[in-house]
Amino acid sequence: MQADDIKALIEGQIPDSRAEVAFEGSHLMVTVVSPAFEGLSRLKKQQLVYAALSDKIADGTLHAVQMQTLTPEEAGR
Numbered sequence: 001m002q003a004d005d006i007k008a009l010i011e012g013q014i015p016d017s018r019a020e021v022a023f024e025g026s027h028l029m030v031t032v033v034s035p036a037f038e039g040l041s042r043l044k045k046q047q048l049v050y051a052a053l054s055d056k057i058a059d060g061t062l063h064a065v066q067m068q069t070l071t072p073e074e075a076g077r
Contacts, residue, residue: 001061006030006053013052027064033075045069 003021010019010032017034030049037045049067056062 001056006056006062009056010049010052014048027066028062030065030067031070032067033070033072035072037069037071042069 003023006021006028007019010021010030011017014032014034015036017032017036019033020031022029032045032049036048040048046067046069049069050057050065053062053065057065
């Protein structure tokens with residue numbers, strides 16, 4: 001699975017999102033910025049991202065995921 005494929009999965013599931021995806025070995029690092037995260041706890045934001053990736057996690061394509069989830073305001077700081 002390529003970084004662009006993961007980016008498309010996330011951006012296709014989370015409204016108005018912008019995702020940056022990188023691999024470091026077998027670890028996936030993701031930064032997602034979306035207004036959909038407004039008012040959500042960090043856990044709820046992460047659950048949205050995991051939901052977008054759930055099929056790939058379940059089938060073993062993705063193993064370790066490290067993420068940063070930000071609203072546009074938080075990303076602008």
